[in-house]
Amino acid sequence: MVNRRRIAKPSVALWMLVAVADAALLVASVGLIPVLLVLSGGTAVTVAAVAAYRMTVSERASAEARVLPAGGRWSGGRGER
Secondary structure, eight states: OOTTSOOEEEEEEHHHHHHHHHHHHHHHHHHHHHHHHHHHHHHHHHHHHHHHHHHHHHHHHOOOOOOOOOTTTTTTTSSSO
């Protein structure tokens, strides 16, 4: 049989519990209002960054396609042979 204690690793649930406890300690030490202000500011910056990224991607997608030479054997920029 496999010994469960040898292969036991901290699971994701344990690390989530640690993160929640850290957040609770932070709120208790700093206060609720400053934490909410920082979180709302971070959310606003993230939303603005995603909106700017999507706007630039949509502008690039809607731009007209450029026609470029195929780059065959005789098209080296020296004229046709």
